[in-house]
Amino acid sequence: MSDGIGEKIKYFRIKYNLTQEELAKGIVSVSYLSKIERNAADPNPEAVKKLCERLGISPEKVxxxxxxxxxxxxxxxxxxxxxxxxxxxxxxxxxxxxxxxxxxxxxxxxxxxxxxxxxxxxxxxxxxxxxxxxxxxxxxxxxxxxxxxxxxxxxxxxxxxxxxxxxxxxxxxxxxxxxxxEESEEYYDLIYHVAKTATVLHYSYHASVYSERSLVYYRDHYRLERAAKCHILKGVNYKRIREMDEALKQFELAEGLGKRLSSDTILFRVYEAIGELFHDLNMSTQAIRYYAKAYDLVKHQFSLQELIAILGHVKTYIQYEKPDLAKDWLTKAETLLKSEKDMPPRYVYQVKVLRFALYGFTQNFEKLLVKEVIPYFKSRKLYIAYAGYVRLLGDYYYNNRKYKLAAEYYAEAHQAMVDIQNKDNK
DNA sequence: CCAGTCTAATTGCAGCGTAC
DNA sequence: GTACGCTGCAATTAGACTGG
The missing domain is CATH 1.25.40.10 (Tetratricopeptide repeat domain)
Structure with missing residues (x-):
């Protein structure tokens, strides 16, 4: 019978560093204990009791x-x-x-x-x-x-x-x-996480299918926070396929929910996402407005989110051709990094690379990318970021007239993007 | 009551995989 | 290789049941 006593005996035997022989001695044979542990035998209660006693656990089944x-x-x-x-x-x-x-x-x-x-x-x-x-x-x-x-x-x-x-x-x-x-909360929680992971991996097809499915469930069951997060995922994916109006609509829906729930977490994500959207559209003033909103929500509270908002400011000011402002914000980012040791590497690298972008690409830039940044993203299989940095290094070689190297890196970046598409289509 | 039969619990041993 | 921990399998044992 499988009331699962076997696994438990095994668990505690291993926990107390006993072999089957040591535990079985005087109670049952080793091979029979082996069977008990695998639930392949129905031992008499007396033997079970003795085994449990030796292990110091209670044999109560109820x-x-x-x-x-x-x-x-x-x-x-x-x-x-x-x-x-x-x-x-x-x-x-x-x-x-x-x-x-x-x-x-x-x-x-x-x-x-x-x-x-x-x-x-x-x-x-x-x-x-x-x-x-x-x-x-x-x-x-x-x-x-x-x-x-x-x-x-x-x-x-x-x-x-x-x-x-x-x-x-x-x-x-x-x-x-x-x-x-049946398909319950458990199921849609899983679906939501598939959507979320697919989004990180830029598997646009999977991301949009799964985020829509989980959205429908969460909306119908008034799980507003999750619904808001689904809207954000959908928005991010629309943005990536350049459906900017649709993306903005999704973000606004999420914003509405965020306000209703007065959830700073949601609102931060929305403002950061809208900032990114305007950044992609080269609408710097708008982008800054939203990054500022995001920043205000998290400054001096959540350092990682604060860093993300600061980085938004830096890249937008670079795009806006206001290097002085960009440099101010970069300094903020660097100060934050000094006080917070455990930031995810991808943001640390972004800060380092932005410094080169603002103060000039030197040979140290090449060293940083070849030795640290590119291997990091490659090993993590974060191919979008990987392709981005590989292309950036290509630009660096191109500008230094190392055309052959530049071409190799451009080809590598291109290949990485093709690979992502192939994985999404599987 | 008891010899015979059947079933399920238990054992011993050969052999397998792994770590040294 | 060999020592060790574990498992699969055939053989043994114990107990329940049955027909005379």
Missing amino acids: IDEDIASQVMRWMESLLKCDLVLAHDLYQDIQTKIEKVIDADLFWLVKLHTLYYFVLTKQKDKAKRKLKLLKQDQKYFSEKEQYYWLKFKAHFEYLESSYEKAFLHFQEAERIYSDIFK
Whole structure:
């Protein structure tokens, strides 16, 4: 019978560094323990009791209703990204769960703990959890396999490995219908994340299909914050295919929702996106207006967002041919970087490159791009940024009359863009 | 009651994969 | 290679059931 006691025994045996022989000695044979652990045997309760005693765990099979419902509430709070509630429940559950023998609940908790670490950005803890779960994935039921794929994807996303994240999300979607009877909040949360990841990867086709699907659900269920985020995703994708009016419309819808919810997070993203849109349209005054709005929302509070808004100002002032203002804003960015050590590399590199753009491209620029920037984006498979910087280096060689090198880099940038399209069309 | 039969739990051992 | 941890398989054992 599979009440899942086997996995639990195995988990604790490994935790306490025992071999099967050591645990089984005097109770059952090693090979029978092997079977028990794999749920391939239905051992007599006496033996199970002895094994559990040796491991110092309680063999109670009946689970506390309290814990079960608490775990469900915790999973729900994670799905809704309610971190305050999730944190409280997490503390409580962790102390209780080890005493409970119900493998179903047991793995669900382990898996959701991974997601909890990802949401709270505890990278090291998440990494460790991921490693542990990896060893046990062969025991996962289908439902657990689904969560495993989904949360692994979230982890990869956090690590900026967007391509891996995208594949895991898609695989999770493939098995979703085998496990859950209907398309619920869980499903559309997954769809939303596929859209989000596809957007980062510039997979425009996937991004627009998935963001539309999740938008419809969130709108109909009055999940306004998510709906706003879907509008932003749609806007970004319209912008990329140069449907600027449609993009602006999406951003305005998101703005309306953001105001109604008085959510600075949403409003920041909207203003930053509109700023970017006007920047792309060479409408510098408008772009600055929105970047300024975005900046006002986050300055001296959220340093990463602040940096993003500052960078918007710098590139727009460069475009606007106001180098002095651009230099002022660049200084702000550099000051911010000094006080905040843990900024994502892609923004750090952007600051460094913008400095060269404002003060002249020197040989150090070539060194920075060849040795650090280009390899970084290549290894992360962030091909859009990669292609952008490769092209920039091409420009540098071109301006220095190194035409052969320039041509090579232009070709490489072109190839990277073609590759993205191919991946999107798969 | 008991010999015979059937089923399921349990064991011993050969052999597999991995780490050193 | 060999030591170790683990698993698959055939054999053994224990217990339940049945017909005489």
